[in-house]
Amino acid sequence: MIFFGIKSLPETRVYWSKDHFVGVPTVQKVKPRNRFDKIRQYLSLNNRLYMLTQDDPGYVKLFKVRSLLDRLDSRIHEEYQPSKFISIDEWPNTKEDGFKQYKHMKPVKRGSKVWVRSDATNGFVSTMQVYTGKKSDGQPKHGLGHRDVSDL
Numbered sequence: 001m002i003f004f005g006i007k008s009l010p011e012t013r014v015y016w017s018k019d020h021f022v023g024v025p026t027v028q029k030v031k032p033r034n035r036f037d038k039i040r041q042y043l044s045l046n047n048r049l050y051m052l053t054q055d056d057p058g059y060v061k062l063f064k065v066r067s068l069l070d071r072l073d074s075r076i077h078e079e080y081q082p083s084k085f086i087s088i089d090e091w092p093n094t095k096e097d098g099f100k101q102y103k104h105m106k107p108v109k110r111g112s113k114v115w116v117r118s119d120a121t122n123g124f125v126s127t128m129q130v131y132t133g134k135k136s137d138g139q140p141k142h143g144l145g146h147r148d149v150s151d152l
Helices: 001-005 011-017 025-030 031-042 063-079 144-151
Strands: 087-091 110-119 126-129
Touching: 011 025, 011 031, 063 126
Parallel strands: none
Antiparallel strands: 087 110, 110 126
């Protein structure tokens, strides 16, 4: 999966394409596509016994990977001190995940958002936040961008 970040394609299935210009032989040799899809379908980094139902007020959309994201965030804060020049940006994500939304004013119309705070001198990401939808605390005073920048 790390390789998917190095060579970005519009959909995961394209890595196994028979087209020599698009398919990636390195990925194809490691694992068959159907096996990869099955593993990804059931991959969970948290105990599913503790997963709440979607109608529960404490439900967390990123439950399956929340522990990994939290651990990664804490380790970055322990090990890396960004410079005083930081940049906050939105990374569009077109991969298949459960958080797709329609963004009519953007070049990439459908996908999810990941807000990142990075060091402007070297581009190293020091904090990230996956946008999973509206917060339940009602209408924000200033708007989505303001809220997410303040949270970072």
